[in-house]
Amino acid sequence: MDGAAILDELRARFGAAVLDTHDHRGDHTAVVERMAVRDVLRFCRDTDALHFDVLMDLTAVDYSKFPGREDGPRFEVVYHLYSLVHNHRVRVKVRVDEDEAVVPSAVPLWPIADWFEREVWDMFGIRFEGHPDLRRLLMYEAFQGHPLRKDYPINRRQPLIGPAH
Amino acid sequence: MGVGGFFTSKLDEAIGWARKYSIFQYPFVTACCGMEYMATACSHYDVDRFGAGLPRFSPRQADVLFVVGTISHKMAPVLKRIYDQMTEPKWVVAFGVCTCTGGFYDNYATVQGIDTIIPVDVYIPGCPPRPESVLDGLMKLQDKIAVQVQRY
Numbered sequence: 001m002d003g004a005a006i007l008d009e010l011r012a013r014f015g016a017a018v019l020d021t022h023d024h025r026g027d028h029t030a031v032v033e034r035m036a037v038r039d040v041l042r043f044c045r046d047t048d049a050l051h052f053d054v055l056m057d058l059t060a061v062d063y064s065k066f067p068g069r070e071d072g073p074r075f076e077v078v079y080h081l082y083s084l085v086h087n088h089r090v091r092v093k094v095r096v097d098e099d100e101a102v103v104p105s106a107v108p109l110w111p112i113a114d115w116f117e118r119e120v121w122d123m124f125g126i127r128f129e130g131h132p133d134l135r136r137l138l139m140y141e142a143f144q145g146h147p148l149r150k151d152y153p154i155n156r157r158q159p160l161i162g163p164a165h
Numbered sequence: 166m167g168v169g170g171f172f173t174s175k176l177d178e179a180i181g182w183a184r185k186y187s188i189f190q191y192p193f194v195t196a197c198c199g200m201e202y203m204a205t206a207c208s209h210y211d212v213d214r215f216g217a218g219l220p221r222f223s224p225r226q227a228d229v230l231f232v233v234g235t236i237s238h239k240m241a242p243v244l245k246r247i248y249d250q251m252t253e254p255k256w257v258v259a260f261g262v263c264t265c266t267g268g269f270y271d272n273y274a275t276v277q278g279i280d281t282i283i284p285v286d287v288y289i290p291g292c293p294p295r296p297e298s299v300l301d302g303l304m305k306l307q308d309k310i311a312v313q314v315q316r317y
Contacts, residue, residue: 139274140239147273156273159238161245162281 001049003028006090009050013043019095029091037079037094038104044081044090045109052081052090055106058116060124064098065150074098075126079106096126105130123148177315184228184254185307186216191227193247196234198261201293210296215303224250229306230283235263236276248283254313256286256306261293268292 001009007021010030017036022029032040044052057080063069073095082089094103105128106113117128118137125146128134136143143158157164194202206212206220213219221227224247236244248257259279262268265288267277279285286309289302 138239152273154272157238157277158273159241159276159281161241162276 001086001088003088003090006050006088009047010040010043010090014040027089027091029093031093031095034094034096034103037077037092038106038109040092041079041081041106041109044092049086050090051083051085053084054082055110055112055116056080056082056089058106058113058120060096060120060126060148062124062148062150075101075124077103077120077126101126102129104128107131122146125149173315177313178311180315181311181313185310188215188217188229188303188307188310189219189221189227190217190229190231191222191224191247191251192220192231192233193244194231194233195236195240196261196263198233198263198293201291201296201299202231202233202260205296205299210300212300212303215300215307217303224248225252227251228255230255230257231260232257232264232279233260235268235270236279236282237274238276239274241276241282244279245282256310257283258302258306259285259288260299260302262290263292264288265290 003023003026007028007030011018011021014032014036017033017040018030019033020031030040044050057078059078061076061078062074063072063076064074075096075098077094077096079092080089081092096103103126105117107117107130114132115137117131118135120126121128121134122136122138123146139147140160142160145152192202204210206218217229224230230248230251232244259265263270263275264279267275271277276282287302287306289298291298
């Protein structure tokens with residue numbers, strides 16, 4: 001199935017929960033409602049025509065200093081899906097506000113989401129509701145803050161031992 | 166210089182000469198520099214010519230700590246502990262710019278030079294350093310070992 005048809009399928013099934021769709025150089029993206037995302041992902045995985053059996057990547061973007069998007073929802077959580085059966089891909093995005101940075105967890109759908117979501121929590125401070133064990137993945141427990149947030153001071157160092165340069 | 170001084174200085178020389186050709190390294194390899202380290206260790210560059218051909222994977226059996234690759238703040242306590250576990254006499258080689266200064270990883274995650282944590286004897290810059298630089302650094306370390314005054 002080509003990307004445009006995948007997006008049509010999602011729009012037909014979810015209607016207004018699909019906020020926006022676009023196609024950039026053949027990469028198709030659907031922006032969906034935050035609370036609908038688990039249903040969308042489950043639909044993507046379980047519908048035979050889509051059959052997205054691989055969660056290639058789950059990451060996030062902080063748009064707080066992005067030209068033109070300073071006022072909008074601060075974060076975007078991005079899911080990259082791939083189907084081994086059909087050899088097609090789609091990207092699903094969820095916009096997330098800073099003061100309500102919670103997204104339904106994708107761990108029940110793809111176990112690989114476990115560490116992806118821990119990384120996103122670690123780097124951006126976005127929580128995933130229903131995650132079995134949401135701890136930091138890369139940084140140490142003593143680390144304060146979330147380093148990939150754009151307001152994390154670029155010179156702030158938090159060494160466990162040795163001087164904080 | 167008395168007779169005792171003469172003997173201890175000659176003994177120092179002998180010990181230094183012996184030690185510089187029996188370097189047992191502990192390779193603390195964390196990143197891409199490890200590939201260059203392996204290239205140096207293998208037959209083409211043959212680090213065994215300098216008596217440093219046998220890495221020991223226990224810090225208690227090693228004389229020289231080769232810190233090869235980026236050290237993150239999360240890894241820093243581990244590195245310090247490995248260093249503390251090594252028995253005297255011991256030396257440290259900082260292999261690659263990341264260990265020397267942090268390199269281009271001037272960020273929240275990376276230690277800005279391992280000399281902020283442990284003392285360093287030889288710095289080998291490069292990203293990664295060529296095997297020739299590594300051997301040059303090793304020979305400088307040998308010179309340093311050879312002239313070191315022992316404590317009796």
